[in-house]
Amino acid sequence: MNVLNRKPDGSDIPVIIAIVLVGIVFAIVGAVVLAAVLGTFVLSAGEQVGPAPSVSFQFGVSDGTATIAHAGGDSFSAGEMIVVVGETEQSWASLSGEDGPVARGDSISFDVASGETVELVYVGGDGRELVGRFSA
Numbered sequence: 305m306n307v308l309n310r311k312p313d314g315s316d317i318p319v320i321i322a323i324v325l326v327g328i329v330f331a332i333v334g335a336v337v338l339a340a341v342l343g344t345f346v347l348s349a350g351e352q353v354g355p356a357p358s359v360s361f362q363f364g365v366s367d368g369t370a371t372i373a374h375a376g377g378d379s380f381s382a383g384e385m386i387v388v389v390g391e392t393e394q395s396w397a398s399l400s401g402e403d404g405p406v407a408r409g410d411s412i413s414f415d416v417a418s419g420e421t422v423e424l425v426y427v428g429g430d431g432r433e434l435v436g437r438f439s440a
Contacts, residue, residue, distance in 0.1 A: 356426035356433040363422070363438040370422055370440055373411035380426070382406050385435075388423040389416055416440040 357378035364371045372387065382397035382404060397403040399412040416422060417440065424436035 355430050356428065356435055359435070361424060361436045363436065365416060365438075365440045368415055368417070369413050370416040371411055371413045372422075372424060372436070374406050374408050376408050379405045379407040384427055386425045386427055386432075387412070387414065388425055389414075389420055393425075 357380045359377035359380065360375045362371075362373045362375045364373075370389075382400060382402055383395055385396040385406065386393050387396065387399060394414070396406060396412055399414055400406075400410070420440045422438055422440060423434055426433045426435050
C-alpha cells in the first residue's frame with residue numbers, strides 16, 4: 305500500500321501522543337530552568353553593594369582599648385565594615401550599637417591584647433576588601 309493512499313486506522317495515535325507528551329515535558333523543564341535563572345539574577349541584583357568606599361581611618365590603642373575613627377572620605381553603612389581581631393569578627397554596627405551610616409568623626413572602641421593585629425574589612429557586592437590594618 306502506498307503511504308499517500310493509506311487510510312487512518314488509529315495505529316499512529318500512541319506515537320503522536322508520545323511525541324506531544326515529550327514536547328510538553330521539555331517545555332515545562334525549560335520554563336522552570338528559565339524561571340530559576342531569572343529569579344537568581346533578579347534577587348541577587350538587589351544585594352550588590354559595590355566597591356569599597358574611599359575612606360581614611362585613624363587607629364589608636366591605649367590601655368588595652370583600640371579605637372578606630374572615620375577620619376574622612378566616603379560614608380558607609382555600619383553593617384558593611386567588619387573588624388577582625390584574630391579569629392573574631394564583629395561589624396562596626398555591633399561595636400557601635402548603631403546600624404546607620406558612618407561618617408567623618410564617628411568611632412568605635414573595643415578591647416584588644418597587646419601585639420594583636422586588627423584588620424578593617426569592607427564587605428560588599430564585590431566581596432571582601434581589606435581597607436585597614438594595624439597592630440595593637
